Amino acid sequence: MYKNALIILIYGVKMKKFLLIPMLISVSLILGGCLKISTPEDMLIAPELNKEKKDMKEAVEKFRPANTNLYPVYFSENKKSVNMIVSDLDEDSVSEIISFYKNKSDDKIGMFILKKENSLWVKYADTMFDTYEISNVNVSDLNGNNKKEVIVETYENNSGYNTKSYSIAYINEDKNIEFIKEIPYIVLKIFDVDSDGIKEIFSVTKSNKESGYIMNVDRFDGHTIVNKEKKELKKVENPYDITVGLLYDDIMAVFVDYMKNNTFEDTDIIIYNKNSNMYTPLSEIEEYQNKGYVFNIRCRDIDNDGVIELAYKYKAPSYKVVVQDFRAGLVYGYFKMDKNYNLSLVREIYDDDNGYSINIPASFKGKYTISEPKDSLDININFIDSSGKEYPLIEIKYIRKYDWQQNSQIREQMQMITENQYYVVAGRVLDYSENLKGKEKDDYLQMRSDALILSNITKERNF
16 A cells, blocks of 8 residues: 555655645545544544543442342343343433343342442432333433432232333432332333323223223332322223323324224223313213224334324225224324314235235325235235226235245346245235226326335335
């Protein structure tokens, strides 16, 4: 590298004077690409960060009780499994370390918190939970006092009808850590529903076989858990998820997803009235009851606009709910609800259990059907004209991996969607537009255009 640079420089000396400066600039650029001169910041910052992280790891190992192993936990903030959580709990600009361990003797899980005092780590708190598994850890200011609480969600050992419990580690007036331990629940959500800076703790519990399920609306007041409201969920059976968010306009609601008769899914919706600070299940409102909705897919904010979409399965192109999961040609439809309890379609998704999902383009609405040939994993998506006649549009096939590798013609004709050890899932967009006329031909061509690059509408799933 240096030899080449020297040759260029010598040659430049023999050239005319006005060419010398550009040549020198070129040489400096060449040398600059080969040799990086480190600044003091380059040499100090990265090692310092590494030193800080190393210091924290050493502190965790030092204070972790004997005869224990580190226990990684799922941290909701970054949605990852971690060995330690670093957070400034008391808002003094110095972060604390939260770490978990499992006893080798009985597999019970403990948690300890480290705090730095006079440049040295000290143990701030240490406690054991009556559990063998932690499902989630959340760090949040629950009561708006500018101090963060640690919320630990665990699986219950002797839970009766409630499968989980949560504990809260908080900082008291003496700046010590205290605990509220093992509050039972089945599903849990923490959300500031009234936007007052104090978060509500929504939980669904079952106290006994006769009483059914209860939605609790609680708050942490800095010392204890205070119940604001208990609402009986008359239609709910076997709840498995809870969501809080906008239903429509500025109306907040709590959505409880559950399994009906251990077979079919549905969603109970409880509206929050911010004027009366009361919660009213939609199932108790006659106008809503007359709609006869069955939302047999977990609700979610599918388009990330802050409004929760309600969902059910149907067989395209019909929008009639399908309760039974016959699978063949079923589409997941996500809908927004308005103040009159009417639904409007937001998105359709075909979800294939074997490898992929398809975001159905908006231009397809009401004009397509999905068929799944008998004894095959393949699917066909067809255009439907006004008379009900079908025209092929998309075909997706499962192809043996050997055949895919050996047959170049297949690879040229098909677009790969996903693959596993044995199969390639590939598809192609067909063209039967010459058989159509007028608006129906225009509709077909628009749908074809929206699907032409299958990777734009397909999403890989695990086999």
